[in-house]
Amino acid sequence: MSKTIVFKCGGSVIRELSDEFFQNLKELFEAGWKIAVVHGGGPDITRMxxxxxxxxxxxxxxxxxxxxxxxxxxxxxxxxxxxxxxSELAKHGLPAVGVSGKDGRLLLADYLNEKEYGQVGRIKKVNGQMAETLMEKGFIPVIAPLSMTDGCETLNVNADLAASAVAGALHADQLMFVTDVKGIMKNDEMLSALTPEEVEDLIAEGVISGGMIPKVNSAAAALTGQVNEVMIVSGKGSFLREDAFIGTKIMKQKEALL
Ligand SMILES: Nc1ncnc2c1ncn2[C@@H]1O[C@H](COP(=O)(O)OP(=O)(O)OP(=O)(O)O)[C@@H](O)[C@H]1O
Ligand SMILES: [Mg+2]
Structure with a gap:
């Protein structure tokens, strides 16, 4: 059975993705991986x-x-x-279909806290069928992080959490957070593997901050489900070398590394 991989492409890097990044995606696609992408877009929204x-x-x-x-x-x-x-995927020979979490009622959500955050959702259910159908037919679903309530109202959802929820629903083997840094850094060095417990300590120490916090929390949420391994990788270079992923691996147990 072919493996499934879900990518979350950060708004921080989406317009600066390297050729190597697309080449790596193509290698995975040609090796038979089913691929789905969830993307962010904060900087573009701010500009608009x-x-x-x-x-x-x-x-x-x-x-x-x-x-x-x-x-x-x-x-x-x-x-x-x-x-x-x-378009970028098509340029690199990858057949993609762009949808939002509203299409096929992929992402169902409730208001997170309307008074405080406004039209922001907390995902309560993922209907993976539409994305699965696209992947079965050889397409890469590219998903914008919007959702619907039961009453069909539109809510914005955090893209890191959306990617984690989609990965769970698609029974993904692997979840990749593509961002503008090589991985999780501490004192200018990249940490190659971390457990959710170690991640919590790094948050408490202040090493992990800002936009990395929702990412690692989403990683931990994915690991409590069926996803075995989550990685934080850079979209500015290559994330794949000789079948191994390059970045910070977040995994349930370090022993699995041996
Ligand atoms: N320990 C850490 N290691 C690496 N990056 C960190 C760390 N702590 C905080 N960060 C910050 O997290 C940022 C990545 O998260 P950010 O939310 O900015 O990007 P994104 O999720 O890829 O994009 P977007 O939120 O626009 O979709 C890095 O650019 C860095 O500034
Ligand atoms: Mg972010």
Whole structure:
């Protein structure tokens, strides 16, 4: 049976993905891996909000997703970024279909906390059928992180958490967080393998901060399900060398390394 791999491509790196990155994806695809991608888009959303002069409110350092912000977020995530990524994959000979988490009711969510965060969802269910069908037919589903409530309202969801939920629902063997750094760094060195417990200690020590926190939390969430291994890798270079992934591996138990 062929293996499934889910990639989350950060908004931080999506427009700077290297040729090697796409070559590596192609190698996996040609080796028979089924591939699905979830992408972010924070920097592009910020630029568009500025361009359109839409006022934004901040709560605990996070931008509140008001209805006008959601409208722009959906336009950018489901529109420009999603189609940009589909085009890049096509350029490299990879057949992709761009969808959002709303299509096929892929991502079902409830409001996280409407008063505090606005139109932001907490994923409660993933209907993987549409993505599975696309992968069965040889396509790479490229998923924008939007979701629907039971009442069909649109909610924005965190892309790291969405990738983790999709990986679980697709019974992915591997989940890859593609970002703008080589992996998890400590004192200028990349840590090659960590358990969720070690990750927690690094958060407490302040070594892991900012945007890396939702990523490692999503990694830990994926590992409590069926996903065996999660990696943080860079999209700026190569993430695959002689069948081994390059970056920080987060795994249930270190012994499995031996
Ligand atoms: N210990 C650490 N090692 C590496 N990066 C870290 C660490 N702690 C914090 N970071 C930060 O995490 C960032 C990656 O997360 P970030 O949320 O910015 O990117 P992304 O998730 O790929 O993109 P986006 O959130 O736009 O989709 C790095 O650029 C770095 O600044
Ligand atoms: Mg991020």
């Amino acid at each position: 909000l500025e361009k359109l002069n839409i006022q934004t409110e901040f709560v605990n350092g996070q931008r509140k997703t008001t209805k006008p912000v959601l409208e722009v977020a959906e336009m950018v995530l489901s529109g420009s970024i999603n189609k940009y990524f589909v």
